[in-house]
Structures are given as C-alpha cells and as structure tokens.
Amino acid sequence: MHAERRPDTRPLIDEAAVRAVDRALAALRRGEVIAIETADGTVGAAVSVESVPLDAVERLKALTGGVPTLAVTRRRAIVLGLAADTDDTAPGVVALGCAGGLSADQAHALADPEHRPDNATLPHGLTAAVMPVDTREAAAVDLARLARLLPAAITAQVVPEDDGAALDAAAWAAEHDLLLVRARDVADYRVHVVRTLRRVADARVPLSGAENTRIYAFRPADGGPEHLAIVIGDPDPEQPVLARLHSECFTGDLLGSLRCDCGDQLRGAIAEIARQGSGVLLYLAQEGRGIGLVNKLRAYRIQDQGFDTVDANEILGFEADERVYLPAAEMLRQLGFSAVRLMTNNPEKLRQLTRCGIAVVERVAHIFPANGHNEGYLRTKAERSGHMF
Template sequence: MAREKTSVERAISDLRRGALVMLFDPIRRTAAIIQAAELSTSEGLDLILKLAGSEPSVVITNRRSTAIRINAKTTEVISVSIPPQGGIELVHRLANPIFETEDGFGSIDQEELDNLPVVPEASDGLAPKAVQLVKFARLLPSVVLSRIPYAEMSRLSGWNKADSLLAVDARLIDALPEMRAQRLVKAVSAQVPLIDSEKTSLIAFRPVDGGEEHVAIVIGDLDTDQAVLVRLHSQCLTGDLLGSLRCDCGDQLRGAIKAISEYGGGVLIYLAQEGRDIGLVNKLRAYNLQDLGSDTVEANHQIGFEVDERIYAPAAEILKQLGIQKVKLLTNNPNKIDQLAATGIDVIERVKHAFPPNPHNAEYLKTKAAKTGHLF
C-alpha cells in the first residue's frame, strides 16, 4: 500500500507543477489524462489532444457550476466541452472566479454558458476523483480531462520516457487522508517556553514517507487517566502570525494556549490545514470574493469548494499516540466533535471558545453561526 500511496502523493506534486497525470480504474477499465485547470496552457491542451486523441473538457464542481448558473440541477461534478478556438481562456474563466479579463473577474456571458455542451459526471467516475486530487494539491477544484481507451495506458505510460505519464489508481485517492493519518509518527520534540505558558513542549508529527507536518503543543502537565483539555487548531498564516482582523483565528490560538495553561495542562494540536484546508492561495482568492460582497460560505462555493474541507483524522491519530482517549474540547464547531467521536475519541465536554468580534470580522462570525452551525 505504501507504493500506491506514494503514487498519489507524486501525482499531487506533478499536478502542482502543471504536469499531466493519468488516472485509471481497473475495475471499470476506464482511464483519462488530466491536468490542473489553473495551470493549463494552450500547449497543454494541444498535448492532451495529441496523446488522448479526443477533445478535452474542463471539469468543475457542482458548487462552481451553481455559482456561474450552468447546469445547477446536478449534485455532481460536470464536464464542459472546450471549443477548438479560445479554449484556454474559457478553461480559466470556468475554473477561476477571479481570473482577470478586460470585463473584470471571471466574467462569463450567460448566453455563452447556455450554449456550452455540458455532461453530468457519475459520482463514482474518474472526474470526481480527479477533482479531489487537485483539491489535495490545494489548487482550484477543476481539471482539464480527456478520456483514453484503457488499452492505451501502457503505451502512454512509456510516452517520451523522460516525461512519462504517472499512472494513478483512482480508487486510492479518497483513502489518502486516512492513510496519511495512519502513517504519522513522532519526528522530534523540544521544550519551547511560550509567553502564556512557560512549561510547554512541541512535538512534530509527519508521515513516515514524508508529507505535511502537524504539531502537538503540550502545555503544562498531562494526566491521560482523566479527560484532557484539547484544542484542534487549523493553521492560519494571516490570523496566527500576522494578526489579521478578518477572522478570529489568532484570538483562538492565543486564547487556547492561555486557557489550557490556566487549566493546569492540556494539548493544542496545530494542524496544517490553511484556510479550512483549501490552502493559502485559495483562501486569498476567497478574500477577493468577500471584498466583492460574498460571505465566507458563498466565497468558498464560488471557487468550487465546500465551506469546510477539513478532515480531523490526523488530530485523532496524534491524540491516540499521546495516550489521550478522553477530551474536553475547546471549540465552537460541532463538526470537530462529530469527527473526533467517529474516530473513537471520547469527547466528554465541549468547552466554549469564543472571543469578542471586531469591525472587520463581525459579519464573518455571524455567518459561521448562521450557516455553519458554530455555537457562540
């Protein structure tokens, strides 16, 4: 399984540098060549056409298709045929709501949309798997895709040996977050006195075969025979480091460290999940849309994401490796409680973790309460 997982990780790396990747499903005997839409070029479209022998299409999520009013009735991803002329600009306008044209951000004429050939994709097909893969790459959730005969895979895998197409079993993609979590190990620990808690140690965790690192901030004394006060905190460069007033992340981070210290001990797990796990670049794209009038939920949907893409399996694995099975959870987010409980962690109490709003984040907090079920 390690080798198969590595192929998915390699595909993520390849997509982030604009390379082509081949997905296949050996059960259904289907295959396709894909490229991340935001990194697609005219040359890339021509190459896909040459290799696949069929015109590529651009795949977008239901959230994105609803936002641009195209085929909004489907609940799945859709494929939009790319015209032979001017296709690359259409790819970027379909995929990116802040793609800049002379008419402004992501401008698409409704008549043009109505005339585009659209195909709803099967929920268990290659197209949704391809979109999930670029989500893991923290790119826009859209791909250029061209199907190929299954029998052609071996030929294409050896195409231009220096630039051979990486072939990835699509069935492994959805399992990646769980596999990453299961392969986490302690990499190193160090004593790091903090302003609000001098008795603090940091324990870095990462998968044995590389990958994203998460940190357990152990504050004070732990008694794992009792419920441990725990905070799951997702990385936020703008809030945690820069003191952004657009969110409450910085307040939550510093407030949690102080609260755990005053309690006598506990753990803050700092997760590499920037922007609710859509990544820094996409978070900044969402800020652009918020500045144009969208709220935080609408902005994510306009880009093509769900409002929250986070999975807390890594946090649960870290807690278990620390010997923690029962927690008092500092959170306003019921989804964290539900996900932790599903992993076998006993959440015996939710501890309120709210801070006063400021003029810049007041609407953001109202949206969290009204649309995502946060408890303030």
C-alpha cells in the same frame, strides 16, 4: 509529559500507492499532464486548469484521441448555474463539455472565480454531467484540491488505436512519459496518509504564560506539512484532556489579521489551558479551512466584493469547510489520549472527532469579542455554519 511509544498495530499501507499520488500532485502543480487509471480499466489524461499551458488541450487530444472535458466540483457547477442547488446537495464532480471539446481559454473562464460567466457567455452547446466518485474526472479534481490548486482539471479518455482492444495503462503512460495514478488510490489517499503519521520530533518549548510546554511534531509519509501537538503541563491520559483543535492561519496567527478571530483563539486557548493546569492544543496544517493559503487569499478578494466566507469558498469551487479531523484523532491516540474536553464553538468538530473514535465528554466554550473588522465573519460562522456563540 513524555508520550510513550507503543507497538504500531495499524494496518499496513500501500506505500507505492501513496507515492504515486504524491508524485501526481507535484506534477499537477508544475502544469504537467498525468495519466489516471480507473477501476473499469479505462485510462485518461488530466492537467490542472490553474497551471494549464495554452497548448495543453491540443496535447490532450493528440495524446488520447479523446475529447477533452472540464471537470469541476459540484459547488462550482452550481455557481455557474449548471447544477441544481438543493438542500441535499452532496459534494461531487461535474464534467462540462461540448462538441469538439473545450478550449484552454474556455476552461479557464469556467473555472476562474474572478470570471463568473452567465448564460449569455457560456460556451455554445455546453453540457454538464455528474460523475461517479471512481471516475478520472473525480480523481483529477480531487488531485487538484489536494495540491491546493483550484479544484478543476481538463481530462480526456484514451481511445485505443485498436478499437475494442484492452489498454495497458502502465505501458501507455510509460510510452508517453507520464506519471500514472489509479483513481481508487486518489480516493483513499487522505485516509492512507493519516495512517502514516509518525511522531518525528519533540522538544521543551517554554511559552509566555505556559512555561511547562512541550511540542510534538507529526509527519505523514507523503512528505507533506507537519501537524503539531502543543502539550501544556502534564495531562493525565487516564482522564479527559482539555483540548483545542486549531487549524493553522498564517494571517491571523502570525500577522495578527483582524479579518478572523484565529489569533485570539490560538493565544486564548494556550492561556486557558495553562490556567486550568494542563491540556493539548493540536495545530493542524489545514490553512484556510483546508483550501490552502493561496486559495484563502482568493476567497478574501471575493469577500471584498460583498460575499461572505461560505459563498466565497463555494465560488472558488470548494465546500464551505474542507477540513478533516482524522489527523487530530490519530495524534491524540499516539499521545495516549482517548477522551477530551473540547474547546470549540463548532459543532462539526464535536461530531467529526467522535466519528474518528475520540470521546468528547464536554464542550468548553471558546468565544472572543469582535474587533471591528470581523463582525461579518463571526456572524456568518453562527448563521451559516452553526457555530455556538
């Protein structure tokens, strides 16, 4: 199959906003302080907890004149006993603080999944406040998550030297040699980046058992990792295509890890598509259910202490599943497909792909036996994530 290039009628993207967020991600990974401007005109500074230098808190105080607080996900706050765990708990961000601000060591202890402080060891006078989505705290945590770091950041609001005077965010950031990003651009980043996906290469790649295969690479404008479409045979775009959405798994796909069933699912999907004659496997750059390889290894360490995969992700501060399926829908559209027969056991994939505008006309079961090491993993997927086995 050779997908025809069609005129690009998608809305224009604010490329400057995408670049600003991308640069902020790189800065956070280097342990640098960044500036964040919110919709109400306030300006703050933030640094990732994972890569924070020991002097970063004092630097934030000196830079901003404000009191540093620790921003964590609501999931992490629940683990710490600082937010209510209710059935309707939605993703969110909680700001933790105390008089005079938290120290770098205290921030590390509150965010570190290997260190789970109890009431007796929490900082004295610690307060917790749920933050709206358009705040610097929410933006800072989202940036850390996007950078595949622990989802936690130390932030402080800039206090203007002239009380009550408006602050020029760009001028302040430039004066202090900081990268500036707007909170609303961070909130919109995932959707904007998906809209920039472009097919950048394709080639015939004969596979064992599926020799008539072509791989298409899609790259986002932020320079992030490519997503791949593995097209087997010559599927008819006018008919629902047999499809599999597969999130990359370095340990399972490449190394043959027995902790999960990912390798079996990948190879089994290719074999089944070839058996049926044609179809597409979308290989999505969303390692560890969207938390990244490093955080997946951290989750494994927590699982080895007796927690299941859902608990481990939440102890880290993530949702049980951080994946998004907009890239998959966009890739299917660019390849000319609007309807699928989806190979999955995950009902969330059915719902999300439908919400993204792709018709799911049939669910095709995709089940493989346990191997002696992943029984608990498979049981958790069924009991806590609703997978249909």
